[in-house]
Amino acid sequence: MRHSPVEILDAKTREKLCFLDKVEPHATIAEIKNLFTKTHPQWYPARQSLRLDPKGKSLKDEDVLQKLPVGTTATLYFRDLGAQISWVTVFLTEYAGPLFIYLLFYFRVPFIYGHKYDFTSSRHTVVHLACICHSFHYIKRLLETLFVHRFSHGTMPLRNIFKNCTYYWGFAAWMAYYINHPLYTPPSNLRSSAGETGARHLCGKEAGSVTSPSTWPCGTCGPLVRSKTRKIPYPTKNPFTWLFLLVSCPNYTYEVGSWIGFAIMTQCLPVALFSLVGFTQMTIWAKGKHRSYLKEFRDYPPLRMPIIPFLL
Amino acid sequence: GIVPSSVVLTSFQVMSRVFLIWAVTHSVKEVQSEDSVLLFVIAWTITEIIRYSFYTFSLLNHLPYLIKWARYTLFIVLYPMGVSGELLTIYAALPFVRQAGLYSISLPNKYNFSFDYYAFLILIMISYIPIFPQLYFHMIHQRRKILSHTEEHKKFE
Secondary structure: OOOEEEEEEEOOOOOEEEEEEEEOOOOEHHHHHHHHHHHOOOOOHHHEEEEOOOOOOOOOOOOEHHHOOOOOOEEEEEEEOOOEEEHHHHHHHHHHHHHHHHHHHHOOOOOOOOHHHOOOOOOOHHHHHHHHHHHHHHHHHHHHHHHHOOOOOOEEEOHHHHHHHHHHHHHHHHHHHHHOOOOOOOOOOOOOOHHHHHHHHHHHHHHHHHHOHHHOOOOOOOOOOOOOOOOOOOOOOOHHHHHHHOEOOHHHHHHHHHHHHHHHHHOOHHHHHHHHHHHHHHHHHHHHHHHHHHHHOOOOOOOOEOOOOOOO | OOOOOOHHHHHHHHHHHHHHHHHHHHOOHHHOOOHHHHHHHHHHHHHHHHHHHHHHHHHOOOOOHHHHHHHHHOHHHHHHHHHHHHHHHHHHHHHHHHHHOOOOEOOOOOOOOOEOHHHHHHHHHHHHHHHHHHHHHHHHHHHHHHHHHHHHHHHHO
C-alpha cells in the first residue's frame, strides 16, 4: 500500500506544524485530526479546522485523503476554532434553565415578589395553563436533545454557551416574572378563551416536535441533522408534515406559531417580544436552509417559502 | 463606507449621544441649567471639530500633522471630561425622573409589562464602568500605533 505524506501548515502564518509521513491513502480527515492531536495535544480534533486552501472551507471528517485534489504530499492548512463545547451540553443547559427558572417564579419563591406573596398561588386558570405549556415545551426540547437529535458537528465554540444561556434564561425569567406576578392581568373573555389559545399553543408545540428535523423521514436534512443521502422533505401521512407543501422549515413555522399562541394566551408583552426575536432568528436560519435547498435540488417545489407560507 | 471607522463603534457613540440629548437633557428640563451639561457639550464640540477636520483632510490626502496629533492626543482629556459631564447629568436627572415617573409603566396593566426608567438610567450609569475603559484604552492603543508610525516615517525622510 502506497502511503502518502501529509503536511499540516498554519493557515495564518504558513508555519509547518506537523509532518505525517505514513498516512494511508484511504485515511479520513478525522483520522488525520487524531494524528495531529498526538503532536499537538492542546488542539483536540473538535477544535481543528483543516482545509485545502488557507481561506477555503473546512474539510469534513468523513472526507477521504485519496479522494481530495492533492499532490503526492498533501498540504493541509490548519485553523484553531477555539475552545469547543459539545452541542448536547449547550442544549441541555440552555433548555434546563428556563424550565427551572419559570417554576421559581410560578411557585413565588421568596425574594422575587413581596414577602406576603411567598409560595402563594395565582387564582387565574390561565397562569396555571401557561406554566404547563411552558414547562411542557422545554421538557419536550430536553427529551429531543437527549433522544432524538443527531448532530452533524459534535461541538460549537465555548462562548456560545454564555450567549445562548443568557438569551434563553434571561427571557424565561422576564416572561415568568410578569405571568406569575400577583398583579398579573389575565386576558378578558372577549378576546379568546384561555383554553382555546392554550390548546392552539399546545398543538403548535406538538406539531413542532413532530416536524422537527430529527423526525423527518430518513435522508432529509435539517439545521442540525446531516445524513448521507439528501432528499427533499415531502409531506407524509402524518398531518403535521403537510405544512411541507408550503414551507421549507415547518418546524420553525410551528415554533413561531406556538410562541405567538402563548403570547396571546398570556397577554404579556415580554412574551410577544421573545416571539419576535425568535422569529427573526428563525427566519434567518430558514432562509439560509431554503437557499441551500434551492442550490442543491434542481426540482425544488417552487411554491415553497422558507418559513411563512406565501409570504416569507 | 467613506471613512474607515468601525460602524459598530461609531453607531454606539452616536446612539449614546442621541440618548443623552433627547432621553435625558431634553426630557428632564430641570437638568438643562446644570454645569455638567456645559461640560459634555464643550467636550463633544471640540472633539467633533477635530474629528471631522481629520476626516476631511484625510479624504483630501493632505492631513496636517497637527490635526492628526490633536485627534489622537486631546481625547486624553476630552474623553474623561465628556464622560464626567454625561454621568453627572444623568445623576442630576434621577430625582426628577423618580418624581415624575418619567417613561415608566407599572403593573397592573393589560400588557403585563413594566419598565422603570429610573432603574434603567442607573443601569446605564453602571455600564460606563466596563465600557469606558475599553474605549479609552482602545484610543490609547490607536494613538501609540498611529503617532509612532508617523515618527518612523519622519526618520526615513
